[in-house]
Amino acid sequence: MSTPYTAKPLQLAALLLILMISWLLWSGLFKPLLIGLGLFSCLLSLWLAKRMGFFRHAMPLQAMLRLPALWWWVLKEVVKSSLEVTRVILTPSLPIQPGLVELTSSEKTDTGKVILGNSITLSPGTVTIDMDEDQLLVHCLTRDSAAGLRSGEAERRIARLGLD
Amino acid sequence: MIDTILNVLSWILLCSGGFFVLAGGIGALRLPEFYTRLHAASLTETMATILIFSGMVLQAGLSLASVKLVAIMLFLLLTAPTASYALANAALQSGLRPESEGEEHQA
Numbered sequence: 001m002s003t004p005y006t007a008k009p010l011q012l013a014a015l016l017l018i019l020m021i022s023w024l025l026w027s028g029l030f031k032p033l034l035i036g037l038g039l040f041s042c043l044l045s046l047w048l049a050k051r052m053g054f055f056r057h058a059m060p061l062q063a064m065l066r067l068p069a070l071w072w073w074v075l076k077e078v079v080k081s082s083l084e085v086t087r088v089i090l091t092p093s094l095p096i097q098p099g100l101v102e103l104t105s106s107e108k109t110d111t112g113k114v115i116l117g118n119s120i121t122l123s124p125g126t127v128t129i130d131m132d133e134d135q136l137l138v139h140c141l142t143r144d145s146a147a148g149l150r151s152g153e154a155e156r157r158i159a160r161l162g163l164d
Numbered sequence: 165m166i167d168t169i170l171n172v173l174s175w176i177l178l179c180s181g182g183f184f185v186l187a188g189g190i191g192a193l194r195l196p197e198f199y200t201r202l203h204a205a206s207l208t209e210t211m212a213t214i215l216i217f218s219g220m221v222l223q224a225g226l227s228l229a230s231v232k233l234v235a236i237m238l239f240l241l242l243t244a245p246t247a248s249y250a251l252a253n254a255a256l257q258s259g260l261r262p263e264s265e266g267e268e269h270q271a
Contacts, residue, residue, distance in 0.1 A: 025228065075214070082184065082211035085203055089191035098200050100262060121245035124207045127199070128245075129252040129262075139252070139262055141203040 007055035015054075016046050057111050063161040070115075073157050077123045081145060085124040088142060097143045103136040105155060112163040119154050174222035181215030188212065198255055199262040202248060209244040213237060 023038040024030075049055070088095060107113045117128040120138055125145035130137035140146040184207055191204025217237040224230045 026232065028228070078210050078214065082207055085191070085207055086184065086187045089187055089194060089204060089207075094194060096195065096200060098263060117249060118242070118245040121206065121248050122210050122241065124210060125203055127202050127206065127252055128249055129199070129256050131249075131253075137256075139199045139202070141200060 007050055011055050011058060012046060012050070015049060016042055019045055057109070059111055059163065063163050066161050070119075070157055070161060074119050074122060077119075077154075081123040081125045081148075084144065085141060096141055099140050099143065099146055101138045101140055101146050101149050103138060103149065103152075103155075105134045105136055107134070107155075107158065107163070109163045112158055112161070115161075116154060116158050119158070120149065170222050170225075174219045177215050177219030177222065181212045181219060184208065184212040184215060197263055198260060199252065202252055206244075206248060209248070210241065213240050213244070 019042040020038065023042060024035075027034055027038065105113060105116055107116055113131065113134075117131055117136060120126050120128045120136070123145075125141045126149055127139045128136055129139050138146075138149055140149065188204050188208030191207060192201050195201045195204055214237065217233055217240075221230045221233050224233060
């Protein structure tokens with residue numbers, strides 16, 4: 001964690017370019033003052049990102065290209081579990097069986113762990129409440145959602161990104 | 165013709181998004197303790213966000229506005245779970261234990 005990481009100039013340039021393009025697309029105004037402010041903001045963001053260790057967690061490009069497939073799967077999960085949670089909430093007897101599930105993640109990179117934790121939180125019915133090294137503590141609303149977690153499918157999908 | 169279809173589709177998306185916001189609100193009121201209420205909030209955060217933004221993209225058509233809408237949706241979907249985690253983790257750290265009906269399961 002504490003090992004200093006020096007960002008490659010190419011990485012810095014790429015981020016600056018992306019930031020500048022986003023600024024121009026967002027503002028749509030090409031006055032010198034606004035472009036100057038934009039440049040200042042982009043450089044400030046670049047410096048902050050470098051300071052935060054943003055580049056240490058940089059994702060390989062191949063993994064980034066595989067992201068849409070993961071998102072598609074997460075989207076399907078979100079729809080499924082949303083309907084389930086809505087059904088539970090609107091049932092008069094409120095049939096919840098809250099519980100905790102402890103998962104051991106095999107993700108080695110911080111990026112992989114964040115994606116795993118966030119994907120779990122994103123689907124209603126499961127919320128990641130603690131993450132310590134490779135242990136995840138997840139709160140589940142129903143027993144079904146806990147069962148879904150234990151199947152470890154999210155883990156497998158994320159491993160497919162090939163982050164490490 | 166295409167316009168009408170898109171309009172209808174977009175309204176269906178917007179209305180179902182509204183329905184999930186409502187369901188999330190009802191859930192936040194009906195569910196007991198803090199941790200279960202988080203689940204209701206995530207209903208609004210994810211499903212409703214996706215549906216409402218998709219509906220708005222259909223209204224905006226093929227334009228820069230749509231690109232911005234999709235980008236905002238992605239930002240929301242990336243930051244919302246992080247915020248939920250911060251909230252839940254803060255509660256856990258300060259000693260609020262979740263009520264659990266079942267035993268603690270080990271995967």
